[in-house]
Amino acid sequence: MISSKWTKLIKSLHLKKYRKAEQLFFVEGEKAVLEVLAAGWPVRALFATEAFSTQHAQALNTGGILQQCSSEELVKVGTFSSNNAALAVVEIPQWPLFSAKAQSWTLVLDNINDPGNLGTIIRIADWYGIKHILCSPDTADCYNPKVVAAAKGSFLRVQLHYLPLAGALAHANMPVYGAYLGGENVHQLKLETAGGYIVLGNEANGISSDVSQYISRQITIPAFGGAESLNVGIAAAVICDNLLRLSQ
Amino acid sequence: MISSKWTKLIKSLHLKKYRKAEQLFFVEGEKAVLEVLAAGWPVRALFATEAFSTQHAQALNTGGILQQCSSEELVKVGTFSSNNAALAVVEIPQWPLFSAKAQSWTLVLDNINDPGNLGTIIRIADWYGIKHILCSPDTADCYNPKVVAAAKGSFLRVQLHYLPLAGALAHANMPVYGAYLGGENVHQLKLETAGGYIVLGNEANGISSDVSQYISRQITIPAFGGAESLNVGIAAAVICDNLLRLSQ
Numbered sequence: 001m002i003s004s005k006w007t008k009l010i011k012s013l014h015l016k017k018y019r020k021a022e023q024l025f026f027v028e029g030e031k032a033v034l035e036v037l038a039a040g041w042p043v044r045a046l047f048a049t050e051a052f053s054t055q056h057a058q059a060l061n062t063g064g065i066l067q068q069c070s071s072e073e074l075v076k077v078g079t080f081s082s083n084n085a086a087l088a089v090v091e092i093p094q095w096p097l098f099s100a101k102a103q104s105w106t107l108v109l110d111n112i113n114d115p116g117n118l119g120t121i122i123r124i125a126d127w128y129g130i131k132h133i134l135c136s137p138d139t140a141d142c143y144n145p146k147v148v149a150a151a152k153g154s155f156l157r158v159q160l161h162y163l164p165l166a167g168a169l170a171h172a173n174m175p176v177y178g179a180y181l182g183g184e185n186v187h188q189l190k191l192e193t194a195g196g197y198i199v200l201g202n203e204a205n206g207i208s209s210d211v212s213q214y215i216s217r218q219i220t221i222p223a224f225g226g227a228e229s230l231n232v233g234i235a236a237a238v239i240c241d242n243l244l245r246l247s248q
Numbered sequence: 249m250i251s252s253k254w255t256k257l258i259k260s261l262h263l264k265k266y267r268k269a270e271q272l273f274f275v276e277g278e279k280a281v282l283e284v285l286a287a288g289w290p291v292r293a294l295f296a297t298e299a300f301s302t303q304h305a306q307a308l309n310t311g312g313i314l315q316q317c318s319s320e321e322l323v324k325v326g327t328f329s330s331n332n333a334a335l336a337v338v339e340i341p342q343w344p345l346f347s348a349k350a351q352s353w354t355l356v357l358d359n360i361n362d363p364g365n366l367g368t369i370i371r372i373a374d375w376y377g378i379k380h381i382l383c384s385p386d387t388a389d390c391y392n393p394k395v396v397a398a399a400k401g402s403f404l405r406v407q408l409h410y411l412p413l414a415g416a417l418a419h420a421n422m423p424v425y426g427a428y429l430g431g432e433n434v435h436q437l438k439l440e441t442a443g444g445y446i447v448l449g450n451e452a453n454g455i456s457s458d459v460s461q462y463i464s465r466q467i468t469i470p471a472f473g474g475a476e477s478l479n480v481g482i483a484a485a486v487i488c489d490n491l492l493r494l495s496q
Contacts, residue, residue, distance in 0.1 A: 120479060129472030157474045187493045224377030224492055226405045231368060234485045237478070241486045244472055245435045 002047055002073045010077040010089060016141045023092045025143035028078045030085035034059055035153040041090055047074060048086035060086075079145040092143060095159040098132055100174060103195035105243065107133040108176075110165055110211050111202040112232060115140045119150020120233035121200070126154035128240040133160045134168055134197075136211075165199075169214035172197055176216045177243070178207050179235055183218030186242040194247035198239060203232055250295055250321045258325040258337060264389045271340045273391035276326045278333035282307055283401040289338055295322060296334035308334075327393040340391060343407040346380055348422060351443040353491065355381040356424075358413055358459050359450040360480060363388045367398020368481035369448070374402035376488040381408045382416055382445075384459075413447075417462035420445055424464045425491070426455050427483055431466030434490040442495035446487060451480055 002010075010026055012018035019025050024044060027036050030052065036043065037059050046062060047069045053060055060066050074083040100106055107125050112118050118140045125133055140147060142160045151158075169176055175196035199215060201207035207215070221230065221238050230238070250258070258274055260266035267273050272292060275284050278300065284291065285307050294310060295317045301308055308314050322331040348354055355373050360366050366388045373381055388395060390408045399406075417424055423444035447463060449455035455463070469478065469486050478486070 120482065123475050123478070124482060126473045126475035127469075127471055127478055129474075131473075152475070152477075154475050187496070221375075221489065222492075223375055225374045225379075226377075227371050227374035227400070227402050229400075230371070230375055230485070234368065234372060234482065237482045237486050238489045241435075241469065241489065244470075248435070 002067070002069045002077060006045060006047075006089075007077050010087070013089070014079065014145060016144065019092065019141070019143050024089055025092055025148065026078065026145065027088045027090055027148055028074070028080050028083055028086075028145065029149070032148070032153055033086040033088045035156060036088050036090055037062060039156045041093065041156065043088045043090050045089040046086065047088075049074070049084055052085040079149070095161065098134065098159070098161045098163075098168075100172070100197075102174075103193070105130045105195055105240070106197050107236070107240075108165060108169070108197050108199040108211075109133060109135045109139045110199060110207050111136050111138045111205075112200065113140055113203060115144045115146035116150050117203065117231070117233045118142060119147040119152075121236045122147070122151040122158050122160070123154040124233065124237045124240060125158045128244050130240065131157070131159060133158060134165060135160055135162045136165050137162050166210045166214065169197065169199075169211065172214065176214050177219050177239070178212065178215035178217070179239055180206070180218040180220060181229070183220040185222045186219050186239060187222055189219065189242065189246055191243070191246050198236075198243065200232055200236055250315070250317045250325060254293060254295075254337075255325050258335070261337070262327065262393060264392065267340065267389070267391050272337055273340055273396065274326065274393065275336045275338055275396055276322070276328050276331055276334075276393065277397070280396070280401055281334040281336045283404060284336050284338055285310060287404045289341065289404065291336045291338050293337040294334065295336075297322070297332055300333045327397070343409065346382065346407070346409045346411075346416075348420070348445075350422075351441070353378050353443055353488070354445050355484070355488075356413060356417070356445050356447040356459075357381060357383045357387045358447060358455050359384050359386045359453075360448065361388055361451060363392045363394035364398050365451065365479070365481045366390060367395040367400075369484045370395070370399040370406050370408070371402040372481065372485045372488060373406045376492050378488065379405070379407060381406060382413060383408055383410045384413050385410050414458045414462065417445065417447075417459065420462065424462050425467050425487070426460065426463035426465070427487055428454070428466040428468060429477070431468040433470045434467050434487060435470055437467065437490065437494055439491070439494050446484075446491065448480055448484055
C-alpha cells in the first residue's frame with residue numbers, strides 16, 4: 001500500500017515547485033525504474049506490484065525501501081494510464097558545473113517548451129553520445145514526468161544544466177552552430193573542427209535575439225518537398241546525425 | 249451555431265468506422281483549415297468563429313457553406329483543447345492506385361500504431377519530397393484527428409495507401425531498405441541507384457517477418473552513446489535525410 005503521506009508527496013511532485021523544494025522527482029514503469037536502480041541513483045522510496053517485486057527480487061533489493069502496492073495505486077499517484085510494475089521516488093542529482101570539453105558536442109536549448117520534445121531531445125543526445133545539454137531557464141523542467149517518460153532512461157546519462165544561455169555562449173571557445181531556415185546546408189557543411197555547440201530554438205519563435213548574437217554558423221536541413229518546417233525534436237536528430245557524421 | 253445534426257456527425261468522425269462509412273474526416277485550427285481551403289480539397293462543411301470569418305473572409309468564401317459558431321462549440325465537437333478559429337469537414341480523397349516511379353522514394357510503414365508517430369512521419373515525408381507512403385492495414389488511420397494535427401498540413405501533399413505490404417513489395421523493382429539494429433551504417437552507405445522503398449517497423453516489434461523477406465538491404469543509424477533505440481519518427485527522419493543526401 002502507498003501511505004497517504006507518500007501519496008500526497010508523489011502527487012505534489014507532478015509540479016515543478018514541489019520537485020524543486022523537495023529535490024525529488026519520480027520515475028514510472030518497468031524499464032525506467034530498473035534502469036534507475038541499475039545506475040545506482042539514490043532512490044528515496046520504491047513502490048512495486050507483488051508480481052514485479054517477485055520477478056525482479058534481486059534488482060529491487062535496495063536496503064529495505066521496497067513497498068508493495070497495487071497497480072491501481074501506481075496509476076493513482078503517477079501519470080501513466082497503466083502501470084503494472086513500479087514507481088520510484090528519486091533524488092534530483094547535483095551535476096558538477098558545466099565546462100566544455102575539447103572536440104565534444106553540447107546541445108543548447110533556447111526555450112524548448114514542450115516536455116515531449118525535451119524528452120525526445122535527451123534521448124537523441126544520448127544516442128549521439130552528447131553528455132551535456134544547456135537549457136535556458138524557461139525551457140521545460142527535465143524532471144517533469146512527461147520529460148522523464150519521453151527520455152526513456154536517457155536522463156540517467158545526459159546532464160542538463162539550466163542557466164542563462166547568452167552568458168554561457170559569450171565565453172564559447174568552439175563553434176556555435178544554430179538551426180535556422182536559410183543557413184548553410186548541413187549536407188554540404190565543412191567543419192573547421194570536431195565539437196562545438198548546437199543551438200535549437202523555441203518551437204514557435206526559433207532562437208531568441210540575445211542568443212542569436214553568439215551563433216557563429218547558421219545551419220539548415222535541406223528541404224526537398226512542401227513542408228514548411230520540422231518538429232524541433234526531428235530537427236535536433238537530423239542536425240546531430242549530420243554533425244557527428246562530419247566529425248568522424 | 250453548430251446544429252445538433254452536425255455536432256453528432258463530427259463527433260462520430262473521431263472514430264475510424266464512421267470516417268470510413270461517411271468517407272469524411274475533419275480538420276481543426278487556423279493554419280490547417282486555411283491550407284485545406286487553399287488546396288481546393290472538397291469541404292462539406294465549414295465552421296468558424298466570427299473573428300476568424302472576418303479576418304479570412306476571402307479564403308472562407310467557399311460557396312455558402314461557412315457557418316459561424318463560438319470557439320466553445322469548436323472545442324466541444326473537436327479534439328483541440330482550444331480553437332479560436334475553425335473546423336472543416338472534408339471528403340476523404342480517393343488516390344489513384346500506387347505505382348512506383350523510377351528514382352523516387354517511397355516510405356513503407358509496417359504497423360505504426362501511434363497516431364502522433366504517423367503524423368510526424370507524414371510531415372517528414374513531405375519535407376523530403378516523398379509523395380507516397382504504403383501502410384500495412386494495421387497502421388494507424390491517417391484521418392485520425394491526432395494524425396491530421398501532427399501532420400501539420402502535410403497530409404495534403406503525401407498520398408497514403410493502405411494495403412498488404414508483402415504483396416506490394418514482392419513486385420518491387422527498386423531496392424527495399426529496412427531499418428534494423430545491426431544493419432549497414434547509413435553514414436557509409438553506397439547506393440546502387442537513387443530511389444527505392446524505405447521500410448519502418450512497429451514501435452515495439454520492428455519489421456514483421458512476412459515483410460522482412462523482401463528487404464534487400466538492412467540499414468542502421470550509427471549510435472555513439474548509451475540510448476538503446478530511437479523513436480520511429482526520429483529514425484524515419486534520419487534515414488530519409490541520409491538517403492536523400494546520398495542520392496543527390
